[in-house]
Amino acid sequence: MNIYDLIILGAGPAGMSASIYASRYKINHIIIGNIFDGSVAKAHLIENWLGEKSIKGTDLMMKFNDHIKDFGTNLIVEDIVEIKEEENVEFGRNVFNIKTNNNKTYRSKSILIALGTKHRKLNIFGEEELLGKGVSYCAVCDGAFFKNKIVAVVGGSNSAAMASIMLSEHADKVYLIYRKKPLRCEPIMTDRIKENKKITILYNTNVTKVLGENRVKSIELDNEYDSSKEIKLDGLFIEAGSVPSASLVKELNVNVNDSGYIIINSNGATNIEGVYAAGDITNGSNGLRQIVTAVSEGAISATSIYKYLKEK
């Protein structure tokens, strides 16, 4: 069976950037992932990728995709179900076996984990039952279904702010509900929220329940708003932050920090030989987690992997 030099796990900015550099180093590699699965693709508008004043998340991902395709790199759109390390005498080093939902196994001498983050759940009553029935973790994906409706966004981050603004283009009314005060998004986003007449901010408030049968009808709060702890609405968008998608790599015994982010050194290397990580899933880049930091980590890791493959 074919053994690649490198398999990149994840097709977001970190994985894509690593692939560009790997191609330039002529590292025989593939990417396993879905470009529309990550947090960039789910962003309404990206305005901080240098050179693009304002671009849809999906459009930016398509640009990245065109670039890697130009090198002829194989992007395999399958879900990874298992990653296992295996001793391999022939190569004098361990080999990684990546199993996918397609019942296929891909093998490589090194891997780059660029799986990003997943949304954090609120873990409240009704959240799971009403998912897809008014509860959503993706304003960009589902926003257009709420034309002339009333919706709420939970969170205080840039993502929450962006989701509120995006939803205000469809919905009649948007509540932005944040458990603290002030919002923790960038000042430019706070300004835009405050200028937007469709958006009402509820500070120091938690959503405690989502109510409705088959469709969201209302939410319950821990603080009164307009003399009531209940708000009638049609949709609830949860933007309560993110957690690293590191469950798949647990078996590899890769070191993670207290928040679950993979610990990398300045090379992008983890504690396991041949295992590198880049992008939002790591503790790198001072925790900033932006597209610009992801592409940088991808390039640094690919360069380290090139040296690793050559030396061994």
Next chain:
Amino acid sequence: MNIYDLIILGAGPAGMSASIYASRYKINHIIIGNIFDGSVAKAHLIENWLGEKSIKGTDLMMKFNDHIKDFGTNLIVEDIVEIKEEENVEFGRNVFNIKTNNNKTYRSKSILIALGTKHRKLNIFGEEELLGKGVSYCAVCDGAFFKNKIVAVVGGSNSAAMASIMLSEHADKVYLIYRKKPLRCEPIMTDRIKENKKITILYNTNVTKVLGENRVKSIELDNEYDSSKEIKLDGLFIEAGSVPSASLVKELNVNVNDSGYIIINSNGATNIEGVYAAGDITNGSNGLRQIVTAVSEGAISATSIYKYLKEK
């Protein structure tokens, strides 16, 4: 006199990216620099900026410039001649005075040094005398003057490889002269060089003299090529690496490493309060020094500066 929150020194990718983030944080700032002065603008083609398969260095810089202009940021195209720190009781912190060749002084509460690198000289006989008369440090700037001529490139890096390829589009013959073997450029570049019939590589060879009066006539080597230590040619392009442009910041007592690069921590901060650095001039990003690493460092520094200005 107006005191800015931040002055960004340098208008390359690091400075530009920092400016985008500074604008989003609503940090009152300016940039002092020239977008056509840095190593990106002098690159023939950029093929590793994710999303752009192949773009001229100047075109990429124009895209970056359009982005910062969209925020209304003031880019001051003047040469910096002096940077001085001054005690300022009013602000409870030191203030930086930046003098330019235009006899102006700009003041700010923090600075970001993003001045990049400059080309390294060979320091050989004739190099200085024949500069602009056949000797050049910029193939992109001067290459077109050598149509149907014979030229040599000194160096083994990606820049040297790119310069050789670019020059082969104009010149009849290009010698690529490198003091070691093999070339230290990316494998994809080595392939392209070897496929190019106009380019001849001379390994393990140093150029010791540039000869000619008013115009370059020939160069002298320390090893024979084709039974001679002299090669007749019309142009010599020196691509012998780069050195950090840190001379301006010496007076600030910013710590630099043995190679002269500014030492930053994971915040992008230097040892001097209020002084941050980003991009090729720093020891960050594992020494990779690419556009992707520069924009990442710029974003990280701007974020740290935002916190610094708020806290103090």
